[in-house]
Amino acid sequence: MAVKLGRIAKQSKAYEHILIIMRHAKAEPFGEHGDRDRPLADKGLKQAKAVGKGLLELKLVPNRIACSGALRTQQTCERMLKIFGDVPKVDYRQSLYDGGLQAVLDELAHTKDKHRVLMVLGHEPTMSIVSQWLASPESDPATLDRLNLGLSTASVAIFGSNKPFSQWQLHDADLIAVVTPNDFD
Numbered sequence: 001m002a003v004k005l006g007r008i009a010k011q012s013k014a015y016e017h018i019l020i021i022m023r024h025a026k027a028e029p030f031g032e033h034g035d036r037d038r039p040l041a042d043k044g045l046k047q048a049k050a051v052g053k054g055l056l057e058l059k060l061v062p063n064r065i066a067c068s069g070a071l072r073t074q075q076t077c078e079r080m081l082k083i084f085g086d087v088p089k090v091d092y093r094q095s096l097y098d099g100g101l102q103a104v105l106d107e108l109a110h111t112k113d114k115h116r117v118l119m120v121l122g123h124e125p126t127m128s129i130v131s132q133w134l135a136s137p138e139s140d141p142a143t144l145d146r147l148n149l150g151l152s153t154a155s156v157a158i159f160g161s162n163k164p165f166s167q168w169q170l171h172d173a174d175l176i177a178v179v180t181p182n183d184f185d
Contacts, residue, residue, distance in 0.1 A: 003183040008158065009058045011176045015160030018060060019173060020119040023127045025154040027072040036097065040075045047154035047181040052080035054184030062088045062119040066107040068096035073121050076154070096122045104130040113164040124150050131157040131175070134168065139175035146178040154181045
């Protein structure tokens with residue numbers, strides 16, 4: 001299924017608040033330093049750059065990024081910040097590495113109403129699970145079905161709602177799209 005970026009940009013404009021759930025880019029295999037300290041692979045550096053450029057083109061640069069404290073998520077974020085510039089405020093959270101679904105819901109609950117675009121940058125399986133829990137029943141079934149296989153590295157799930165993030169509940173946001181780094185090329 002081809003992703004239509006123009007359609008995503010148009011749909012996103014219809015919502016007051018946009019959430020981007022992102023899995024970190026491709027990392028090196030588990031090594032001597034443990035899982036938390038795995039760096040990005042060369043492919044991951046390219047993926048992060050492609051996603052950053054793609055989000056910029058869609059006019060979906062986050063106002064705020066909540067990022068896991070793991071090295072690979074930090075490096076993914078840093079790579080995208082080179083494209084985004086000084087716009088996003090970044091909060092690094094250990095809880096997004098090991099806190100599961102509740103950690104993501106806590107980020108939403110504590111996000112100020114003034115933020116229009118929020119990115120949560122974390123790990124699988126949490127990112128696809130939280131995406132499934134947030135998606136409203138009105139979300140496109142084919143798009144929602146893409147989450148059943150999990151989010152591949154550097155993929156994003158984009159949600160929209162007219163409610164501030166602090167008011168989001170389970171199954172409360174419209175799933176606009178699931179986009180891979182290749183879709184941005």
